[in-house]
Amino acid sequence: MGDDCAVITPANGLKQIITTDTLTYGIHFDATVSAHDAGAKLIKRNLSDIAAMGGTPSHAVLALLCGPDISIDWLEAFFAGIRQTCEQFTLSIVGGDISTLPAGQFSSALTLVGTAKKPRLRSGANVGDAIYVTGQLGGSILKKHYAFLPRLDEGRWLAARPECRAMLDITDGIAKDLQAIMPDNSSAQLDLKNIPVSKDAETLATSTGKEPMEHAFCDGEDYELLFAVDGKAANADFEAQWQADFPQVKLSKIGQFIEAVDTGIYIDSSTNEPLPWIHGYRHLVPE
Amino acid sequence: MGDDCAVITPANGLKQIITTDTLTYGIHFDATVSAHDAGAKLIKRNLSDIAAMGGTPSHAVLALLCGPDISIDWLEAFFAGIRQTCEQFTLSIVGGDISTLPAGQFSSALTLVGTAKKPRLRSGANVGDAIYVTGQLGGSILKKHYAFLPRLDEGRWLAARPECRAMLDITDGIAKDLQAIMPDNSSAQLDLKNIPVSKDAETLATSTGKEPMEHAFCDGEDYELLFAVDGKAANADFEAQWQADFPQVKLSKIGQFIEAVDTGIYIDSSTNEPLPWIHGYRHLVPE
Numbered sequence: 001m002g003d004d005c006a007v008i009t010p011a012n013g014l015k016q017i018i019t020t021d022t023l024t025y026g027i028h029f030d031a032t033v034s035a036h037d038a039g040a041k042l043i044k045r046n047l048s049d050i051a052a053m054g055g056t057p058s059h060a061v062l063a064l065l066c067g068p069d070i071s072i073d074w075l076e077a078f079f080a081g082i083r084q085t086c087e088q089f090t091l092s093i094v095g096g097d098i099s100t101l102p103a104g105q106f107s108s109a110l111t112l113v114g115t116a117k118k119p120r121l122r123s124g125a126n127v128g129d130a131i132y133v134t135g136q137l138g139g140s141i142l143k144k145h146y147a148f149l150p151r152l153d154e155g156r157w158l159a160a161r162p163e164c165r166a167m168l169d170i171t172d173g174i175a176k177d178l179q180a181i182m183p184d185n186s187s188a189q190l191d192l193k194n195i196p197v198s199k200d201a202e203t204l205a206t207s208t209g210k211e212p213m214e215h216a217f218c219d220g221e222d223y224e225l226l227f228a229v230d231g232k233a234a235n236a237d238f239e240a241q242w243q244a245d246f247p248q249v250k251l252s253k254i255g256q257f258i259e260a261v262d263t264g265i266y267i268d269s270s271t272n273e274p275l276p277w278i279h280g281y282r283h284l285v286p287e
Numbered sequence: 288m289g290d291d292c293a294v295i296t297p298a299n300g301l302k303q304i305i306t307t308d309t310l311t312y313g314i315h316f317d318a319t320v321s322a323h324d325a326g327a328k329l330i331k332r333n334l335s336d337i338a339a340m341g342g343t344p345s346h347a348v349l350a351l352l353c354g355p356d357i358s359i360d361w362l363e364a365f366f367a368g369i370r371q372t373c374e375q376f377t378l379s380i381v382g383g384d385i386s387t388l389p390a391g392q393f394s395s396a397l398t399l400v401g402t403a404k405k406p407r408l409r410s411g412a413n414v415g416d417a418i419y420v421t422g423q424l425g426g427s428i429l430k431k432h433y434a435f436l437p438r439l440d441e442g443r444w445l446a447a448r449p450e451c452r453a454m455l456d457i458t459d460g461i462a463k464d465l466q467a468i469m470p471d472n473s474s475a476q477l478d479l480k481n482i483p484v485s486k487d488a489e490t491l492a493t494s495t496g497k498e499p500m501e502h503a504f505c506d507g508e509d510y511e512l513l514f515a516v517d518g519k520a521a522n523a524d525f526e527a528q529w530q531a532d533f534p535q536v537k538l539s540k541i542g543q544f545i546e547a548v549d550t551g552i553y554i555d556s557s558t559n560e561p562l563p564w565i566h567g568y569r570h571l572v573p574e
Contacts, residue, residue: 005304111398
């Protein structure tokens with residue numbers, strides 16, 4: 001800290017990975033989230049990206065943008081959340097920048113550097129691969145969007161297995177994110193009975209009028225891993241190894257990639273009909 | 288691009304350096320600066336930090352925060368400024384994140400990774416060292432704050448010379464930034480006649496009522512290098528080598544570090560009196 005750049009010494013023989021994510025008041029958190037939890041969330045959003053590559057985090061730089069009216073107490077609690085989460089995941093903040101925004105505004109951007117032996121990319125899945133997700137999906141706005149644990153151990157476990165061919169972390173809902181690991185000229189045949197619909201998706205559905213399944217498909221910020229496994233390896237043995245190493249983390253085989261019925265669509269395996277949920281959380285990016 | 292993290296392969300035998308800087312509408316640029324120049328400035332702000340360590344940039348990740356009302360034309364010109372500057376400095380954007388802000392707001396954060404053989408830090412200066420600056424100081428608000436060229440070649444040249452003991456880029460004015468390379472228990476004895484007061488500092492002074500020298504000391508965003516050189520090596524030979532390699536870039540020996548008269552203050556060498564300019568640009572950071 002204190003110099004114009006941080007100096008980091010990369011470990012030999014490992015690939016280096018880098019990711020950046022923002023956390024903005026009114027977008028990624030609001031007044032119902034404590035400053036401590038907001039700080040923790042900024043770190044964990046980035047850690048989830050590292051997890052999705054099968055990596056290990058090492059260093060971070062933090063850019064803060066604050067309105068002049070922000071209280072020192074709030075900032076201290078925000079930093080405490082950052083510090084505690086960095087300690088929990090053996091991560092160092094090595095530099096940063098602070099700048100002003102208009103009153104009432106707060107934003108932050110964290111860039112995280114890490115290493116990975118064999119980074120697992122989003123590309124690499126084939127027709128015939130099974131599709132898996134960790135944990136439960138949907139309704140994260142009720143709490144999980146800040147209370148999640150990034151799946152770092154699980155990501156490394158998967159990246160060490162060549163039968164896991166493609167992986168990402170679910171940030172915009174499987175409806176959208178599944179597109180990113182889908183092989184060319186394929187469709188996804190999904191088993192709705194195996195979609196792990198969370199209790200919070202069910203709770204949320206009682207007030208939104210949507211089906212819990214729609215929340216599981218389309219809600220953002222699940223921060224679970226979505227990955228493709230060679231169809232021949234996606235068997236009871238693979239799942240038993242997972243259960244032995246991660247007994248607390250539900251693993252669901254939600255379907256498989258098949259030759260294109262219509263490119264990029266999702267097919268209900270029980271009816272052979274297209275599923276209606278094809279859009280996840282929409283960012284600002286022009287379509 | 289497209290994966291959760293970018294994968295970069297560090298060069299062997301070099302130290303890796305990392306820096307982050309933001310660019311916010313209303314703070315770092317306004318409607319008088321073109322979108323193209325704003326994009327270029329975001330890159331150059333970070334490049335100036337790399338220059339100050341004597342490094343070479345390699346990879347960047349970009350976080351964008353935009354209000355929903357931003358025009359596609361503006362964003363395209365902003366990206367064109369980024370792209371052109373990256374090409375100019377042989378730098379790749381390898382990842383990023385986009386997120387929303389309230390209407391009318393725009394901010395961005397760039398994190399830049401680079402390498403350096405022997406990163407030159409801010410610490411390392413001693414009593415007896417000469418103090419140098421590159422270029423001209425003050426009045427950058429008129430144009431230079433976005434039209435500057437980061438001193439990458441000059442930074443590497445200096446970092447390769449052990450007689451250059453400490454270095455930084457001037458972002459908050461020498462009044463403030465000189466503190467950061469000042470040895471413990473020292474004062475800086477400055478030769479006002481050698482301070483390179485820019486024409487823009489003089490122009491600005493006609494409308495602010497301040498002296499041009501105050502602008503040279505206290506204005507932000509000069510993006511020049513400020514460095515300490517071993518007093519014995521800070522001679523005509525050193526300066527002639529500089530002129531041979533950088534004939535276009537003015538080099539000024541502005542003073543030296545002396546045993547503390549009063550710790551951290553600046554002394555006018557012609558009168559032996561303390562100078563009044565001791566604060567540069569003040570950030571939000573609590574004092």
